[in-house]
Amino acid sequence: MWAPELHYLDGKWYIYYTAGPANQNCCGGQRSWVLENANADPTQGTWTEKARLSVSTQDFWSIDMTVLDLNGKRYALWSGQDGGSDQQNLYISAMSNPWTLTGPRTMLSKPELSWELNGYPKVNEGPQVLQHNGKTFIIYSASHCSTDDYALGQLTLTGTDPMVASAWTKSQTPVFIKNPTNRAYGPGHNGFFTSKDGSQDWVIYHANSNASEGCGNPRNPRMQQFTWNSDGSPNFGTPVAISTAITRPAGE
Numbered sequence: 001m002w003a004p005e006l007h008y009l010d011g012k013w014y015i016y017y018t019a020g021p022a023n024q025n026c027c028g029g030q031r032s033w034v035l036e037n038a039n040a041d042p043t044q045g046t047w048t049e050k051a052r053l054s055v056s057t058q059d060f061w062s063i064d065m066t067v068l069d070l071n072g073k074r075y076a077l078w079s080g081q082d083g084g085s086d087q088q089n090l091y092i093s094a095m096s097n098p099w100t101l102t103g104p105r106t107m108l109s110k111p112e113l114s115w116e117l118n119g120y121p122k123v124n125e126g127p128q129v130l131q132h133n134g135k136t137f138i139i140y141s142a143s144h145c146s147t148d149d150y151a152l153g154q155l156t157l158t159g160t161d162p163m164v165a166s167a168w169t170k171s172q173t174p175v176f177i178k179n180p181t182n183r184a185y186g187p188g189h190n191g192f193f194t195s196k197d198g199s200q201d202w203v204i205y206h207a208n209s210n211a212s213e214g215c216g217n218p219r220n221p222r223m224q225q226f227t228w229n230s231d232g233s234p235n236f237g238t239p240v241a242i243s244t245a246i247t248r249p250a251g252e
Helices: none
Strands: 002-009 012-019 029-039 050-053 062-072 074-078 087-096 106-111 124-132 135-142 151-158 166-168 187-193 201-208 221-228
Touching: 002 062, 012 062, 062 124, 074 124, 074 151, 087 124, 087 166, 106 135, 106 151, 106 166, 135 187
Parallel strands: 029 062, 151 187
Antiparallel strands: 002 012, 012 029, 029 050, 062 074, 074 087, 087 106, 124 135, 135 151, 151 166, 187 201, 201 221
């Protein structure tokens, strides 16, 4: 089981997660699933398995699902494959409710730039939605997690319809990369949150503390505050050293 995400949608709680058959070696049959809980407190009540999410005519390998709400419509974003290839791309589909994809899916991004092509298979994964001052971004992880060059990339919605691939513009360079001096290798698979008082934006991610530690247990969670550039895009800076004490988010 991978990448659980908690969302409050239409008055209920949902957890999107990735799971595959127990008899598969690691990753072969991964698909996206969702749990539902109607209790106002997600730590109470009953969680039920609501559905497996897929596009009926394109039911391929699928991980890291998240949700985009934009202009009164809802969309699912995920990392997936295209039948006979191990390559991981980013896809989007409209949703009719929190557990149903209407299809079809559109590929928004594939690994194609040099910094996205480290390791095997080629990977775009872990899409996360970031919205600020009317702008919408998808921050994603690129290159294989087994490499020290796993990094964050960025798509910016520059058109009007998020289902149209050409409406998104890919940043030609990564927006968050390794920092060996600060013992941060392969930073990625991030999330975002706002400080309790609403004044700060934070990124949470995982990274390795030493080179060549790969995709396994040595990865550790980290978080740091980020800012915004004059053009409205996020500025994540560089990974903070693991020995650095940071002030807790404002309002805590």
